[in-house]
Structures are given as C-alpha cells and as structure tokens.
Amino acid sequence: MNIVVLAGGLSTERDVSFVTGNGVANALREHGHKVILLDVFMGYSDKEEDLTGIFERSMEVSVKPAGITAQVPDLSAVKKSRKDQSGCLFGPNVIALCRMADIVFLALHGENGEDGRIQAAFDLFGVKYTGTGYLGSAVAMDKSLSKRLFAANGIPTPHGIAMNKANCQWDFRKTGLSLPCVVKPCCGGSSVGISIVRTEEEYQKALESAFYWEEEIILEDYIKGREFSVGVMEGRALPVIEIAPVDGFYNYKNKYAQDGAIETCPASLPEGISIKMQHYAEQAARVLGLDTYSRMDFIMDGNEGIYCLEANTLPGMTPTSLLPKEAQAIGMDYGQLCEEIIRISLKKNPTA
Ligand SMILES: Nc1ncnc2c1ncn2[C@@H]1O[C@H](COP(=O)(O)OP(=O)(O)O)[C@@H](O)[C@H]1O
Ligand SMILES: [Mg+2]
Numbered sequence: 526m527n528i529v530v531l532a533g534g535l536s537t538e539r540d541v542s543f544v545t546g547n548g549v550a551n552a553l554r555e556h557g558h559k560v561i562l563l564d565v566f567m568g569y570s571d572k573e574e575d576l577t578g579i580f581e582r583s584m585e586v587s588v589k590p591a592g593i594t595a596q597v598p599d600l601s602a603v604k605k606s607r608k609d610q611s612g613c614l615f616g617p618n619v620i621a622l623c624r625m626a627d628i629v630f631l632a633l634h635g636e637n638g639e640d641g642r643i644q645a646a647f648d649l650f651g652v653k654y655t656g657t658g659y660l661g662s663a664v665a666m667d668k669s670l671s672k673r674l675f676a677a678n679g680i681p682t683p684h685g686i687a688m689n690k691a692n693c694q695w696d697f698r699k700t701g702l703s704l705p706c707v708v709k710p711c712c713g714g715s716s717v718g719i720s721i722v723r724t725e726e727e728y729q730k731a732l733e734s735a736f737y738w739e740e741e742i743i744l745e746d747y748i749k750g751r752e753f754s755v756g757v758m759e760g761r762a763l764p765v766i767e768i769a770p771v772d773g774f775y776n777y778k779n780k781y782a783q784d785g786a787i788e789t790c791p792a793s794l795p796e797g798i799s800i801k802m803q804h805y806a807e808q809a810a811r812v813l814g815l816d817t818y819s820r821m822d823f824i825m826d827g828n829e830g831i832y833c834l835e836a837n838t839l840p841g842m843t844p845t846s847l848l849p850k851e852a853q854a855i856g857m858d859y860g861q862l863c864e865e866i867i868r869i870s871l872k873k874n875p876t877a
Contacts, residue, residue, distance in 0.1 A: 526558050526627040527580040528867075531643075531654075533564035533588070535614065536635030537717045537738070539598045541781060543590030544843040546632035550587065552860040553630070561622060562587035565633065565643070568616020571608045576621055597717055597777065614643075620650060628867055629654040631839055635714045639839045640666040655870040657838045661814035665836040666712050669743050671813060675833055678812045680805050682833050683824075685745025687711060690736055697728040705747035708732060710739040714837070716776045721747055750826040753792055755806035756840065756851045758818045759869050762803035763851035767792035781845060788847065790854045802831055809836055817869050820848050 530553070532546030533539050543564075550562040559580040563569060569586055579586060607616060614637055623629045629647065631654050637643060641662035647654050657665070664670055669687035676682060686700065694700050708731035709719040718738040720731035735742040752775055756763040769787045770779040779785035792799065806821040813819075813836055820840035824832050840848045842863075852862040 526867075527583075527625065528553055528558050528560045528628055528630055529623050529626040530560055530562045530630045530632050531565050531619075531623070531638075532562060532590070532632040534566050534633050534635075534637050535600055535603065536633070536637055536639075537597045537600070537713065538634035538715050539600065539603065540591075540594065541715060541841060541843060542632055542634045542638070543588070544781075545634065545841055545846070547590050548842050548844065548859065549630055549632050549863050552863045556860055556864060559583045560587070561626075562590075563619060563622060564588050564616065565619055565638070566603065566614060566616050567607060569618045569622060571617045574618070576618065576625065579622070579625070615646075620652075623647070623652045624650060627653070628871060630863070630867065631655050632842065634839055634841065636666075636712065639714065639837070640712065653871065655866050656817050657815045657819065661816065662838045665813045665815060665819070665838045668709065668835050669711050669741070671809075671836055672743070672745075674812050675809060678808060680808050680812070680833050681831060683707075683745040683748055685743050687741060687743050689741045691740075693732065693736075693742075695729060695732065697722075697725045700744060702744060702746065707745050707747050708735050709743055709745075710735045711741040711743055713738055715780060716774070719774075719776070721774060748824040748826050748830075748832050750824050750830075753794075753802060753823040753825065754820055754847045754851075755803055755823065756818065756820045756848045757806050757810040757815070758865065760807060760810065760816070762806045763848075764791040764854040765794060765799045765802050766790035766847050766851050766854075767794075768847065780841075781843065783845065785845070788850055790847075790850050798825070798829060798831070805831060805833055809833055817873055818848075818866055820851075 530546045530550045532542045546562050550560045553560045561583045641659035645659035672682045705723045718735045722728050722731045752768045767789045809821045810819050820837045822834040849859050
C-alpha cells in the first residue's frame with residue numbers, strides 16, 4: 526500500500542509524535558509498504574510540484590525526525606519557521622499527499638490530531654485514516670467530559686471539578702476538594718502542565734502552570750497507588766500493563782526517558798482485578814465511542830479501588846510506549862500491531 530504516516534503538528538507532543546511516526550513508518554516499510562513520513566504542519570516542499578509517482582521516492586520525501594528531548598518543544602519557533610505564515614494547520618502538499626495515499630496512519634498526539642479535528646477534515650476530503658473518528662476523538666480528548674461519561678456509566682474515576690480561567694476558584698478552601706489533589710489541563714497529554722498539589726500554597730502555582738497551556742482545567746482527588754494502562758482493540762482489552770515511574774509521578778520526562786519507568790506486562794495483579802480493569806477499559810472505549818483502538822489509564826489505591834484517569838485515542842507508539850508492549854504480551858510484534866491498526870481502521874470505514 527501507499528501510506529502517509531502523519532506526525533508532528535503543533536501540539537506539545539510534537540516530538541513524541543515524530544518518534545511514534547518514525548517507528549510506524551519503518552515497521553510498515555519492512556512489511557513492504559511505500560511510506561511517506563510527513564509533518565502535518567511543515568508539509569512537503571513549498572514549490573509547485575507534480576506529485577505523480579511520489580510514493581516511489583517515499584524515503585527521500587520523508588522527514589527525518591530528531592528525537593525527544595527532556596523539554597516540551599518550542600512551538601512558536603516551529604510556527605515561525607514555516608515559509609507561508611498562513612493560519613492553515615496543514616502545511617504545503619499535505620492534503621494532496623494524504624488524498625493520494627491508500628490510508629493515512631495518524632501518528633499525531635495531542636491537539637490537532639488526537640482531538641478529532643483532523644479526522645473531521647479528512648472525512649470531508651474523503652481521506653481514509655487510522656483510529657477513532659472525529660466524535661469519539663473529541664470526546665475522549667476532553668478529560669472533563671470523559672469523566673462525566675465515565676461516572677454516568679459506572680466507570681469509577683477520581684472525584685473532580687472543571688474550571689476555566691474566567692470562573693476559576695483561586696482559594697483552595699472554597700473548591701470543596703481536599704489535599705492532596707491534582708491539577709491538569711483539560712485537553713492536554715503527556716502529563717504537560719499537570720501538578721500534584723500537597724499544600725494550599727502549591728495550589729495557585731499549579732493553576733498558573735495548567736492555565737499556561739489551556740483555558741480549561743480539571744482539579745481532582747489525588748489517588749495514591751499503582752498505575753496501570755489497558756489497550757483496547759476493536760472492543761477487546763489487551764493485557765494490563767503496570768507502570769512504576771522511577772521517581773515522582775508519570776510525568777513527561779519519565780514517560781519518554783529510556784529508564785523513566787519500569788513497565789510490567791502482564792501486570793502482577795490478582796486475576797479478578799485484572800479482569801475488572803480490562804472490563805472498565807472496554808466499557809470506557811464503548812461509552813466514548815472509541816471503535817478501533819485506544820488505551821485507558823488507571824490508578825489503583827491501597828484498597829484495590831480502581832480509578833480510570835483518561836482515554837487516549839492515538840496512544841503512543843514510541844520504543845518506550847505502552848500499547849506495543851501490551852500487544853507483545855499476546856505475541857503481536859510492533860509491525861504486526863501497525864498492520865492490525867490499519868486492518869481494523871479500513872474495516873471500519875471501507876467506503877470512505
Ligand atoms: N488523580 C490522580 N491521582 C494521582 N496521580 C494522577 C492523577 N491524575 C493524574 N495523575 C498522574 O499524572 C499522569 C498523567 O495524567 P493523565 O490524566 O493520564 O493525563 P495525560 O497522560 O493525558 O497527561 C498519570 O499517569 C499519573 O501519574
Ligand atoms: Mg495518561
């Protein structure tokens with residue numbers, strides 16, 4: 526097949542996305558596909574060009590990503606570096622190349638990729654893509670909305686409230702929550718802007734750092750315990766993976782550093798607990814409308830209480846990512862996982 530792997534973009538997870546994209550592109554090439562790795566924002570070439578036969582030159586045309594540093598990328602520098610300074614997210618030739626592909630593998634993470642807007646645009650352009658459609662993506666991206674749907678459907682989630690900059694309660698005592706608690710941007714990812722608040726003094730700083738990224742944030746009970754994640758493919762849960770960050774919580778650095786966290790899959794849990802978590806993951810995918818693949822994050826407290834934190838609709842596929850490790854546990858290697866994602870995505874929307 527001729528495949529565009531779409532990565533980069535303008536979210537805080539730009540660099541992570543390139544690493545996902547590079548991994549996916551290489552694996553699909555090994556399986557015999559012609560793959561162009563494309564930066565959705567920077568696009569390909571700013572000259573008028575005949576694109577006929579471009580998949581024959583796919584390696585030369587592909588971006589060569591640099592990797593993930595410990596810092597979130599400087600997005601304003603990325604914005605300034607594009608020759609055409611239009612407000613269009615899609616860089617030169619992106620739509621044309623995507624329309625020429627048999628399928629676009631979405632290796633994007635975060636805003637403009639995981640939030641459903643690209644999916645909606647692609648639906649209108651008749652472009653086939655991997656993963657959940659626009660509506661499920663948009664709902665899952667919003668942690669506040671997801672939590673309400675979890676709660677309404679019997680999926681336990683930490684008690685919390687949403688606030689935006691305009692109606693924010695800066696006095697912690699008036700929030701009705703107790704310490705410690707967690708402050709996070711409503712639609713972010715990769716733990717960017719998240720703080721664990723242990724004192725009232727820390728609360729205002731946490732608000733400021735979350736509002737730096739977004740207008741809307743959530744404030745929820747801190748759950749002390751073990752962290753897990755469960756991938757779901759076509760409605761069926763993969764084995765549970767446990768993540769034990771080496772220090773602190775599962776923050777940006779621990780997520781992408783080679784030794785940032787110890788991951789165990791299948792997790793060492795009593796069978797009944799694993800089954801319960803897998804059941805909640807499947808339920809979460811169902812109530813949010815995530816029909817191809819997704820990955821739900823959980824925390825379990827000291828009393829075996831399970832809480833679903835969030836759903837990821839384009840889970841990471843970097844070498845340190847969780848979903849490939851879960852697939853490995855059922856004997857599916859990285860390349861097979863990429864193929865499987867394509868297969869179920871094409872099956873979902875055969876006529877798009
Ligand atoms: N309520 C909570 N209690 C304890 N830790 C939390 C809580 N919410 C988030 N965290 C920590 O922050 C990390 C990221 O939170 P999450 O809600 O999964 O957002 P994202 O991964 O999209 O940034 C979690 O993996 C966990 O380490
Ligand atoms: Mg998470």
